[in-house]
Amino acid sequence: MWYQTEVTEKCGIQFPIIQAGMAGSTTPELVANVSEMGGLGTIGAGYMSPERLDEEIQQVKRLTSKPFAVNLFVPESFDYTEAAVDDMNDHLQSYREVLGLETPKPAAHDEDVFKRQIDVVIAHEVPVCSFTFGVPSTEIVTRLTAAGTVLIGSATTVAEAQAVAHAGLDMVVAQGSEAGGHRAAFQQEGTTSLVGTMTLVPQIVDSVTIPVIAAGGIMDGRGWVASHVLGAAGVQLGTAFLTTKESAMKPVQKQAILNSVETDTVVTKVLSGKAARGLRNPLIDDLENVNDKVLPYPIQNDLTKQIRATAAQAGNVDWTHTWSGQGARLARETEVKQFIHQFITEAQLQVDRLNV
């Protein structure tokens, strides 16, 4: 069958359809239902403590015996001053007053957490582990590979994809600029050189020998078949899964995506300190006006996250982050099993038409 590729073979799955590990937006039900349908569900574990990750893996394993993945953030170095933190906190004070929040300090960001997340992945013999924001060290790649875990890296340029391949990972996600959420970029500013999926995928396919997974703007079967024609051995979808019943995104945010159009998103660094695509809102507009005060990731994220979480909880989409890709018009209010069934049916229809 056309959909049997190196991705299905290496991951031990039926269809090369990967649900992106979206930190903060996945649930064990989302992950398990994708895997139950023959795709690859992914726990978005970037912000999880090792203890929480351990719990989530156990929950997923209770729901499915099929392969699944864990997605982690490769830690980066960053620099900031207390004065810059105070400056940004002063700017955010008016939001905290309305929401009744204390002024936070940046979190500790102990690199040991990443090593302990890897220990949990190995202890549970997780079949697949994907990474974003960089390439894990040789030591980590060697340990995971020895444990039998299939490794997926993420890239937004040809050079990044080559770095992923060179580091010995098994596959690479080619993340086009249409993609929702944080950009995987680790060699250059995520807000510049935005290369779209249709341009990026074939150039990466021509430049590496490992299988390439297309991501960014793939919302229906047409996007899957187009990616396949461009040489991708699989697809990774984020936004399309956000509006499923099983995603952890708040109902008001799901509705905002369902009501949005292709021009409603922006790539911005102001919410977290790292380039991410989401629905433009008044909080983004306000912070863009003080762009020079924005701290690097993950410090900016630490300073804004309580405001965003409290606002989302209260149903206020103006002061939160609603990460979303440019394919918003194609988003559906659905359930995972129904979505995957339709996605496969649509793709097969396109393949049948191409054969005529």
Ligand SMILES: Cc1cc2nc3c(=O)[nH]c(=O)nc-3n(C[C@H](O)[C@H](O)[C@H](O)COP(=O)(O)O)c2cc1C
């Ligand atoms: C809400 C949201 C959160 C995301 N979080 C992560 C993450 O934690 N790790 C990661 O590798 N990619 C993350 N991504 C990016 C996805 O891996 C993927 O590149 C993107 O969703 C593909 O584009 P699409 O949203 O148009 O499908 C996130 C995307 C969204 C929409």
